[in-house]
Amino acid sequence: MSQASNPPLSNGVRTSWQVTRSVWYAMFMREAISRTMADRMGWFWMIAEPMAFTLIMVSMRSFISSDRLVVNAEFIPWMITGMMGFFMIREGMMRGLGAVDANSALFAYRQVLPVDPVLVRNALEGLLRTLIFLLFIAGALMLNVDMVPDNALTAMGWWLSLWCLGLGLGLIASVVGTLVPELATVVKMVNMPLLILSGVIFPLNHLPHWLLEYLLYNPIVHGLELLRASFFHGYKVVHGTDATYFWMFTLATIALGLLMHVRFKEKLKAK
Amino acid sequence: MIEIKGLYKRYHRQHRVYDWVLEDVNLTIPAGVSVGLLGRNGAGKSTLLRLIAGMDSPDRGEVRRLCRVSWPIGLSGGFQGSMTGRQNVKFVARVHGGRYKVDDIIQKVQDFAELGDSFDEPIKTYSSGMRARLNFGLSLAFDFDVYLSDEATAVGDRAFKDKATKAFKDKVGKASLIMVSHGEGILKELCQAGIHLKDGRATWYDDITDAIAAYHAETDEARMAYGVVPISPTKQAKTAPAPTAPKAASVALPQPVPTEAAQEKKAVIDLPEDLTLPQARQQLSKIKAEFDAARTAFEQAKADNLPPRERKPYGDALTAARERLHAARRRVQALQPPQDDD
Numbered sequence: 001m002s003q004a005s006n007p008p009l010s011n012g013v014r015t016s017w018q019v020t021r022s023v024w025y026a027m028f029m030r031e032a033i034s035r036t037m038a039d040r041m042g043w044f045w046m047i048a049e050p051m052a053f054t055l056i057m058v059s060m061r062s063f064i065s066s067d068r069l070v071v072n073a074e075f076i077p078w079m080i081t082g083m084m085g086f087f088m089i090r091e092g093m094m095r096g097l098g099a100v101d102a103n104s105a106l107f108a109y110r111q112v113l114p115v116d117p118v119l120v121r122n123a124l125e126g127l128l129r130t131l132i133f134l135l136f137i138a139g140a141l142m143l144n145v146d147m148v149p150d151n152a153l154t155a156m157g158w159w160l161s162l163w164c165l166g167l168g169l170g171l172i173a174s175v176v177g178t179l180v181p182e183l184a185t186v187v188k189m190v191n192m193p194l195l196i197l198s199g200v201i202f203p204l205n206h207l208p209h210w211l212l213e214y215l216l217y218n219p220i221v222h223g224l225e226l227l228r229a230s231f232f233h234g235y236k237v238v239h240g241t242d243a244t245y246f247w248m249f250t251l252a253t254i255a256l257g258l259l260m261h262v263r264f265k266e267k268l269k270a271k
Numbered sequence: 272m273i274e275i276k277g278l279y280k281r282y283h284r285q286h287r288v289y290d291w292v293l294e295d296v297n298l299t300i301p302a303g304v305s306v307g308l309l310g311r312n313g314a315g316k317s318t319l320l321r322l323i324a325g326m327d328s329p330d331r332g333e334v335r336r337l338c339r340v341s342w343p344i345g346l347s348g349g350f351q352g353s354m355t356g357r358q359n360v361k362f363v364a365r366v367h368g369g370r371y372k373v374d375d376i377i378q379k380v381q382d383f384a385e386l387g388d389s390f391d392e393p394i395k396t397y398s399s400g401m402r403a404r405l406n407f408g409l410s411l412a413f414d415f416d417v418y419l420s421d422e423a424t425a426v427g428d429r430a431f432k433d434k435a436t437k438a439f440k441d442k443v444g445k446a447s448l449i450m451v452s453h454g455e456g457i458l459k460e461l462c463q464a465g466i467h468l469k470d471g472r473a474t475w476y477d478d479i480t481d482a483i484a485a486y487h488a489e490t491d492e493a494r495m496a497y498g499v500v501p502i503s504p505t506k507q508a509k510t511a512p513a514p515t516a517p518k519a520a521s522v523a524l525p526q527p528v529p530t531e532a533a534q535e536k537k538a539v540i541d542l543p544e545d546l547t548l549p550q551a552r553q554q555l556s557k558i559k560a561e562f563d564a565a566r567t568a569f570e571q572a573k574a575d576n577l578p579p580r581e582r583k584p585y586g587d588a589l590t591a592a593r594e595r596l597h598a599a600r601r602r603v604q605a606l607q608p609p610q611d612d613d
Contacts, residue, residue, distance in 0.1 A: 014368055018368065019368070022365055022366055022367070022368040023366050025365055026361075026362045026363075026364075026365030026366045027362075029361070029362075029365065030351075030354070030358065030362050033354075033358065034353065034354065103351070105349060105350055105351050105352070106349075106351065106362070107326065108324075108326055108342050108343070108349040109342050109349070109363065109366055110324060110325035110326055110342070111366050111367075112366065266327070266328050269326070269327070270282075270327065
């Protein structure tokens, strides 16, 4: 990975990997600045948005019922983990959606490919979300809410897996949303129902089996349940949760997304 | 060296396939030779430049770049509007890799573009001249073998044009240039060879003046069809392929106005020199009447909402009549004794 292991070819031409790496570096710096500095209070909203969301949901829940509905997990940490995981996937998808259009001016440089902004944005989003999650855990600990993951290693593993799913969806969304702008609207619309159907706010355990069968086609449910299981020792996941299904789905979306980027490279550039 | 083999390009947009922009283009651009690209609007000059730059891919054929080629330097593209000039320069310097030091590049660009404090303002606030200066300076900061320029010098002021020309002359021997421009002066100054694009085909000329002549022949033909007399008849006479066609075109034209305009223009030169004051005054009033007629005809054409192409002869007639009027008026003023003012 170091410069020494990748010396320039004898005629002074950089290898493809060297070119790609400098593009990623340049784009990462660019995206990092525009993501955090561009709009006023960019940093503030990154933390305030999930915070406000948590507060609203917690107050709603305490009105509706005060029962303990989740086995072996407190409600607030349970919701925060789910919400963080869901936001990770959602942002991966949404950031990918605008990535190609926002960077179309930069395709003037032949080194820059349409897939680069999508990958870079997702990497940046993953880093930022991780940082925010850590801040939330620290904050919760200070408020005496037990948010320490009981199995930190698996928790990190599933957090990364959720990022991978977000990346795969982002890759597909970036191609589809750019070539067919109507579908971009559909993707944005799907977000809200997905929040509820993925079991972020309400536990799915209590739903009838016939309904659950359909809901479990949604890979986000599997991912979130497995993330929670690593956070709370003895947590009872929704019946039918399957790590294999989640990973099959994730790998399939990443592969499909990359293939679409290869196939439609010129069309995306020409837009 | 850049090799272009069997290049075909057309655009597909919104479920429609357009005609070939470039058809079977075969060229070899040798190293160290600067080339001017000529052709009418829409002939495919910018498309060819984009293909050479690797921004776009051909439908058939291939472009082989056997040297370092810049991006097309021009007015559009290459910059992110919401980022400052400095941030954009940084981005491009980083994309081009570790051989270049980002700070050096920024310093060079800053020196060349002379943007002052605007360098730290978002690009979207820039004027077209500032954009061109920045883009030009940015490309010059890298050591390319071939620079591609798409009308990059068109919007600059004289000082900038001189600076750009000098910068390129300094690079002679180290780098060459492929430029699209309608400014023939700068083409002759900077380029040795030329490519003339017409109907999707490209013709290579070893001498830029031959390419310009071919371009003139093509445009003169078109101008005759619009009813405009070519300004440079000597240049037209030089070119071989278009001696008779233009005349036929002007005869076939249904409107008599353009030929009238031509006669009137000639009449300006034919104004008799030795006139007495009353004769000159008489002539002035006659020409004034002609001018008024031309103006009403032009205004009528404008009121009829004729398409610009059909309206043009009237406009030209009006311009010619106005010139004649001014000439006649000057003559009267010259003949008038100074104390005759009233």
